[in-house]
Amino acid sequence: MAQQKITFGGVDILRFLAAVLVMVYHYGFWVWAYRDGISARATGGVPAQPGIGAWVGSGWVGVEIFFVISGFVIAFSAEKSTPLRFFEARVKRLAPAVWICAPVTAVLLLAIGLSWPTDAAVRLVRTGLFVPYGPWVDSVYWTLGIEIAFYAIVWVLLRLGRFHLMETVAIVIGLVSTLFWCLYYPLGWADFAETRLLQLTLVHHGCFFAVGVLLWLMRFKALTASRLAFCLLFLGGGVLQIASSVDVHSIKVDAVMPYAPPILIFLVAIALMAWSLRLDLSWSGWRRIGLMTYPLYLIHDVVGAAMLGAMVRAGVPYLVSMAVVGATMIAASWLVATEAEPRIRLLLDHTVFRYRLKPA
Numbered sequence: 001m002a003q004q005k006i007t008f009g010g011v012d013i014l015r016f017l018a019a020v021l022v023m024v025y026h027y028g029f030w031v032w033a034y035r036d037g038i039s040a041r042a043t044g045g046v047p048a049q050p051g052i053g054a055w056v057g058s059g060w061v062g063v064e065i066f067f068v069i070s071g072f073v074i075a076f077s078a079e080k081s082t083p084l085r086f087f088e089a090r091v092k093r094l095a096p097a098v099w100i101c102a103p104v105t106a107v108l109l110l111a112i113g114l115s116w117p118t119d120a121a122v123r124l125v126r127t128g129l130f131v132p133y134g135p136w137v138d139s140v141y142w143t144l145g146i147e148i149a150f151y152a153i154v155w156v157l158l159r160l161g162r163f164h165l166m167e168t169v170a171i172v173i174g175l176v177s178t179l180f181w182c183l184y185y186p187l188g189w190a191d192f193a194e195t196r197l198l199q200l201t202l203v204h205h206g207c208f209f210a211v212g213v214l215l216w217l218m219r220f221k222a223l224t225a226s227r228l229a230f231c232l233l234f235l236g237g238g239v240l241q242i243a244s245s246v247d248v249h250s251i252k253v254d255a256v257m258p259y260a261p262p263i264l265i266f267l268v269a270i271a272l273m274a275w276s277l278r279l280d281l282s283w284s285g286w287r288r289i290g291l292m293t294y295p296l297y298l299i300h301d302v303v304g305a306a307m308l309g310a311m312v313r314a315g316v317p318y319l320v321s322m323a324v325v326g327a328t329m330i331a332a333s334w335l336v337a338t339e340a341e342p343r344i345r346l347l348l349d350h351t352v353f354r355y356r357l358k359p360a
Contacts, residue, residue, distance in 0.1 A: 010276020012290025015069050018062035019293040023300045025059025027322045028052040031305050033253040038139055041114055042302045043309030049318055058262035065269045067205050071212020074154055083158040088353050090151050096344035100336055101298040102127040105137040108303055132200055140301045149200050150209050171230055173202055174210025178237030193248050207237035219277045239263050296333035304329045
């Protein structure tokens with residue numbers, strides 16, 4: 001059980017930086033490059049910033065980094081867990097931030113005229129219930145269904161008493177995903193690039209979760225040649241998935257996007273993550289920073305974009321507006337993580353998970 005007392009400061013730092021990458025990408029590129037997006041419409045229109053976009057246009061790869069971190073963290077936390085404890089932990093980790101951030105986004109959409117009461121209510125209910133298909137109050141919620149799909153696989157292994165098969169299952173998931181991306185370009189499967197069913201069955205992103213599981217195995221079990229080989233293979237699959245995402249972004253923004261920056265960012269991030277697992281970064285503050293990541297990811301897009309648009313229209317320089325809005329969103333995420341989420345979790349403890357409060 002000593003493993004459960006270990007903290008991963010490096011992983012928490014990387015998780016936070018990945019969320020900041022996504023946020024800066026949205027504010028510095030996506031809100032003006034993709035005019036049809038919800039965040040672009042929330043700004044009310046901002047001028048193009050090609051000088052900024054040149055260096056932030058690859059920040060979306062932070063999502064792929066999230067998936068690798070999830071593979072590692074979930075495998076680590078589930079090993080000594082039970083099906084019930086694992087389910088409870090996932091609900092208390094996912095639900096509170098959504099139930100706090102989604103209503104804020106829905107109210108803002110109503111306030112700025114991008115939704116109407118019935119539409120906002122439907123989107124809010126679908127988001128709050130974690131319906132895996134849109135519409136949601138914000139497009140960023142697309143990742144939650146994928147995360148939950150991976151959690152479900154881990155829960156099934158726990159329920160069957162077969163968690164020792166986690167490595168085998170992760171390798172199978174990684175192989176299926178990597179095979180798909182190896183065939184993607186030769187067979188011309190561009191029409192499957194954003195197929196939701198393939199996302200929810202982990203065909204698209206399974207290679208990232210598998211890398212995370214293998215990093216856990218190599219850190220806590222043994223560094224073997226086969227595990228390292230599979231890890232490198234699945235990283236290759238991840239690189240192909242990132243390349244396909246570059247193609248999708250290029251089509252959406254009607255401009256040629258470079259392949260090298262997002263691939264390099266991703267590979268460097270995973271290398272830093274693997275290196276950090278050997279460091280003693282046990283300061284509790286890193287954990288708090290890591291906990292801010294999830295609400296920051298959920299709340300920054302529409303809410304921050306609306307603030308950004310208002311500031312730019314008021315004459316505030318674009319970079320200054322980005323910095324102010326980014327700092328505001330980080331502060332808001334800190335309040336959600338430290339003040340609001342614990343209260344929702346306490347409410348869950350006294351209602352849904354009340355059984356834990358009863359004396360043995």
